[in-house]
Amino acid sequence: MVDADVRDWLLDSDPAIRWQVERDLMHAEPAVWQATRDRVATEGFGARLLSLQDADGQWAGGAFFPAGFFDSPEQELPGQPWVATTWALKDLREWGVRASALGDTADRLGRNSRWEYDDLPYWGGEIDVCINSFTLASGAWLGVDVSALADWFTTHRLADGGWNCEAEEGNSTRSSFHSTLNAVRGLLAYERFTGDTRASAARQAGEDYLLRRHLMFRESTGEPVGAFVTRFVAPNRWRYSVLAALDHFRDAGERDPRDPRFAEAIAAVRDARQPDGRWLQDAPLAGRTWFDVDAGEGRPSRWLTLFGTRVLEWAEPDPEPGR
Template identity: 75%
Template sequence: MVTDARTLDWLLDSDPALRWQVERDLAGADPAVWEATRARVASEGFGARLLAEQGADGQWAGGAFFPAGFFDSPEAQEPGQPWVATTWVLKDLREWGVDASELAGSAEKLAANSRWEYDDLPYWGGEVDVCINSYTLAAGAWLGADVSQLAAWFPAHRLEDGGWNCEAEEGDSVRSSFHSTLNAVRGMLAYEKLTGDTGLRESRHGGEEYLLSRRLMFRASTGESVGEFVHRFVSPNRHRYSALAALDHFREVSLHEGTPPDARLAEAIEVVRAARTPDGRWLQTTPLAGRTWFDVDVPEGEPSRWLTLQATRVLEWWDAAT
């Protein structure tokens, strides 16, 4: 698959947080070009707007995972959850390519001021939810915090079937979750790429094998689809699993480790290919409910630049290799 010129121009007409990835992954731009665009993320558009919302204590919205006062507010009864607190903002800024130097001192401020809503635990130590811990592991590696103890948490809490489940720590499940496992392996991959520490690679590969053995979409017990969520591509996907989100991770693994695509990805690839509209774009499904600082993508049913970037680079990677 080759991106047509009209679609590429449409993708390039975007915020620097997205544009630099289009330049690097689809347009074949010289590193000096996309690196210059990436450097603008902190001073223009989405990245600059989020950086401006950081409080003097290093947090966003006064809280670690939820805004300050959330549980005593009417918002707690509304659908979804707010996406404005520290953990979600750090995840966005890191994934948009903001350099850690733009947040100088933030790791120390968060260590001093931020506590998890769960048991008032210190921020960089993580808590009991694997998805939260995966975001924290990656953010800590990015900002230079000491997250070595949190890194050791992942192999210690891997379930017997190979993956992770956010409900396992409460005793509600002994089976892994597609959502939790993808978040775990993404966090561990980010940690490895940022620090050079390969100590979690065996655990990460085990979680990836959990997903691959199910061909990214199917139950091991019955062979049936794990759910409609696999086919619903949404941006931002936050914590949500989809075939596209999983494939984007496996593409990143392949490029990082220099390995070819696994043949067991083929059915998921065709799901992504089938969702492509005749004009070469992918449509937004239902955005996740909850308060945001501002919109970074389109409403339901409209062509999404973020989803089109992800889907196009996945298909180009697969087609080039196979």
């Protein structure tokens, strides 16, 4: 599905992208892509972000926000900063950095990092579904016992099958596409890193919540849930899109992509592919970052092209592999 020009363009990239291209698009032998993956901690994005870690194990001096954020003019700016510990760990994990490259980070965070909400200890999570999903996945990756946090997801799921970050504040009784996707992604990562399936039924129920809505529609009216579902951006941080949702289902590998409930979302991803086989970056989420990891708005995105290509290969496999 990926032509030679796009393949070479994707390979001419940071190791964080390249190893996934080798594995998912080129179907290289494990020794090939694993060797590239091992470079993520010592070259490019991964090495640069690791070098910015504080001595206490944190990034930017805070758990979810940088130190001093709430007393600074930055809190009045659009978006939020993406430089604190939770975002750094999420990036490093998703880029494929080995947990061993972080040394005793988990212990240092356990001793030194507290949530901005109620000064709660870092690895216990807090009350926000998205924050807890990132913490669950990163804790499992770094070898922390976060089983109690996995249990939290089973008891905080809403009646319609999903989750909503607003529910804990009493502001909603309906699930959110954003929160639900983050929850199921965190739970899948927990299962993969630990082998513990205690929350797999909750994860699958959350996935069913999305599938009942065909990944993009309101169940009550059948109307699109919002324009955000077809606005593709990398990094997507917390934000939902049908591309991110389909990439989760592809990764989980438990659902048949021929299920008709995927059809509209797959079509939306296919329609966003440019004639040259690339996908374009939408408006990046506002807020301070340590450094850029993808193209600007309106330009071809290597991350999105990786995601879009592998989603379509999963959804529409080549009838003549190897041609």
